Amino acid sequence: MDELNVGKVTLVKGTSVKAKVNSDLYQSTYFHNGKILRGIAINEFVLMRKGYQDIVGKIIGEEIIENYNVSNESLEQKRYERVIELYIIGYFFEEKFYSGIKYLPMINDSLYLISDDKISEIYNFKKTSKTPVINIGKSMLEELPIDIPINGVFNSHIGIFGNTGSGKSNTLAKLYHSLLHKIITQHSKIDKSSFTLIDFNGEYGTLAKSFPEICHKIDLNTKSDGDKIIFSENEFWDDELLSVLFSATEKTQKPFLTHLIKSKLKYDSDLISYLKITIDTMFGANQHRETVNLLKSLVPLFSKDSQALIFDELAKF
Numbered sequence: 001m002d003e004l005n006v007g008k009v010t011l012v013k014g015t016s017v018k019a020k021v022n023s024d025l026y027q028s029t030y031f032h033n034g035k036i037l038r039g040i041a042i043n044e045f046v047l048m049r050k051g052y053q054d055i056v057g058k059i060i061g062e063e064i065i066e067n068y069n070v071s072n073e074s075l076e077q078k079r080y081e082r083v084i085e086l087y088i089i090g091y092f093f094e095e096k097f098y099s100g101i102k103y104l105p106m107i108n109d110s111l112y113l114i115s116d117d118k119i120s121e122i123y124n125f126k127k128t129s130k131t132p133v134i135n136i137g138k139s140m141l142e143e144l145p146i147d148i149p150i151n152g153v154f155n156s157h158i159g160i161f162g163n164t165g166s167g168k169s170n171t172l173a174k175l176y177h178s179l180l181h182k183i184i185t186q187h188s189k190i191d192k193s194s195f196t197l198i199d200f201n202g203e204y205g206t207l208a209k210s211f212p213e214i215c216h217k218i219d220l221n222t223k224s225d226g227d228k229i230i231f232s233e234n235e236f237w238d239d240e241l242l243s244v245l246f247s248a249t250e251k252t253q254k255p256f257l258t259h260l261i262k263s264k265l266k267y268d269s270d271l272i273s274y275l276k277i278t279i280d281t282m283f284g285a286n287q288h289r290e291t292v293n294l295l296k297s298l299v300p301l302f303s304k305d306s307q308a309l310i311f312d313e314l315a316k317f
């Protein structure tokens with residue numbers, strides 16, 4: 001164990017843990033076995049050793065408790081006890097960090113300071129050393145670089161949450177900026193992928209300006225001379241696209257569109273046979289009385305000579 005022992009756990013209550021810190025540890029940095037360790041302070045991480053796992057806690061509170069059993073003359077360090085409050089964030093197993101409260105410490109487990117290597121491991125989201133990553137910034141406290149894997153972030157669903165003005169759009173722009181920068185500078189394999197960014201508020205225009213080689217920007221405009229998105233015929237005759245364009249309801253209007261497009265694909269090249277099949281159905285075995293009546297009502301629209309002929313034909317039904 002190359003970490004420095006600094007105290008022990010004194011209270012475990014749900015996921016909140018309290019630990020007593022040794023009395024002589026008031027510095028913000030320590031040198032131990034050639035490593036720089038960060039001292040005990042709010043927001044710093046500490047380790048609690050439990051069997052094969054090193055549980056990682058984040059310091060969220062500190063207090064001094066007076067020890068009344070010690071006489072006033074004794075050293076100040078002995079008269080006061082320094083207690084820190086911790087929040088468990090995960091654990092180390094075989095040098096890898098796993099987030100989540102799978103293990104909790106027990107009373108009297110030893111408390112250790114954590115080295116920067118281990119903190120980097122906490123902020124490390126890649127599975128192996130070969131995973132392609134992009135850098136999105138650095139941790140605020142330790143100033144350690146934060147890399148996130150490209151696979152798993154850009155090819156899945158992500159959500160960025162925050163109040164208005166908290167930097168959501170900025171974060172998204174930064175993500176794509178870092179990705180495109182990587183593609184340009186390192187010719188990564190991901191240049192086979194393509195991304196479509198629909199920008200309603202015109203916030204991401206700088207991306208296209210910064211990477212003109214690989215970005216193509218369309219300024220959509222409904223006026224006749226503005227930019228347009230061109231759909232091919234195949235793409236247009238698609239039930240998903242049409243139901244989005246027409247805001248078709250899922251249960252009633254969309255099935256109608258789906259049916260329509262299926263029939264269109266089937267008979268598109270051969271309208272004559274479609275007409276034949278339709279007439280067959282109309283006058284086939286199970287014809288509707290209403291169809292015939294409807295046709296009869298149309299007869300006056302035809303020329304005088306034909307009217308009698310059509311009536312004769314329709315009379316058969």
Ligand SMILES: Nc1ncnc2c1ncn2[C@@H]1O[C@H](COP(=O)(O)OP(=O)(O)O)[C@@H](O)[C@H]1O
Pocket residue numbers: 162163164165166167168169170171
């Ligand atoms: N990381 C950052 N550093 C400095 N300023 C930022 C940062 N992120 C956002 N901002 C600023 O904060 C403001 C709001 O950011 P924005 O991304 O538009 O927020 P949101 O989309 O969450 O409403 C902008 O003026 C932006 O310049």
Ligand SMILES: [Mg+2]
Pocket residue numbers: 168169170
């Ligand atoms: Mg925004």
